[in-house]
């Protein structure tokens with residue numbers, strides 16, 4: 001989801017240093033407000049696509065784009081071939097409806113779930129169980145019991161988290177409920193290092209005749225007031241690294257573009273991350289031989305890339321993403337040709353893609369030093385909320401206005 005139709009108002013404009021209790025309280029206030037926004041969207045509009053708007057145009061996303069978007073998440077999770085799924089922030093159950101029929105167990109929670117859905121203790125296999133709970137409230141998992149989860153889905157939800165520390169906290173909270181070979185799918189994350197560019201596009205759209213300086217100024221203001229969380233691969237890597245600290249488990253991570261047929265905001269400015277837990281004693285992926293796109297035969301680079309991958313030689317890095325650079329290849333073309341998990345976004349430059357003959361080559365040990373080098377861009381909306389006046393009833397329509 002891009003700009004959602006409403007923005008929760010300020011939590012506490014003066015909070016700077018927080019005790020753990022204050023932080024929890026602030027997180028609860030923050031998430032309650034998003035839950036309220038979503039509850040009213042879902043109540044007002046029974047349509048499952050309610051509230052999905054394009055960040056750049058502010059217009060409602062078309063059914064065609066939304067079905068590509070949904071299919072992209074469905075394929076991604078289905079390809080993981082897991083059997084026991086916990087979906088956090090499942091919303092109207094769009095994804096659950098697609099995935100639940102082919103797994104043994106599918107549990108879904110969402111703080112905006114309608115009261116009538118609360119704690120439907122249906123033990124039926126393949127039936128989504130909707131629990132009214134925010135991501136950090138995991139007590140209901142004890143009450144549910146049942147087998148451990150081998151897959152957690154957090155799809156298009158993390159942008160409503162207040163800050164990166166909340167994401168780490170949520171992941172730490174759920175690890176006791178995870179099987180040894182579990183995966184955590186973080187779908188549709190917003191790319192922090194492309195935030196300004198995305199806001200510039202929106203500013204240009206709002207005022208096509210403005211000067212470059214004015215557009216830049218407007219983009220900066222839009223970015224600063226954006227109520228959503230934007231992260232970089234490095235942050236997800238660091239969240240993964242903190243996961244193993246508690247119980248000694250080993251994790252690797254990979255970052256994928258969103259391969260959609262249409263060139264749209266959702267395909268350009270989002271990425272998926274998958275955290276993989278390694279069974280005890282299992283070895284982590286080993287780096288493959290790397291060749292740069294620029295070093296391939298200039299006359300037919302796409303053909304050279306094809307030959308290289310077919311020979312199983314390793315991976316090609318720095319492939320220009322044509323959606324963002326206007327030349328090169330698109331994530332959709334590459335995923336069609338080489339597979340869902342064969343294409344990664346560049347760790348240091350999300351406008352470049354990495355393509356590998358083996359999907360394993362695109363998984364990285366969360367403790368690898370590369371994380372220290374990768375982008376530190378981040379946008380944490382908790383600061384936006386603190387800065388805003390706490391004038392009680394101010395809910396702002398139209399996303400980032």
Ligand SMILES: C[S@@+](CC[C@H](N)C(=O)[O-])C[C@H]1O[C@@H](n2cnc3c(N)ncnc32)[C@H](O)[C@@H]1O
Pocket residue numbers: 001031034035038039088089090091092093094095109110111112113133134135136154155156157160161
């Ligand atoms: C854009 S919808 C995504 C729905 C679903 N995951 C999908 O992909 O179709 C975002 C959902 O996140 C939920 N949400 C917002 N903040 C949350 C939080 N802190 N914990 C869990 N869910 C949250 C909202 O209530 C909303 O239903």
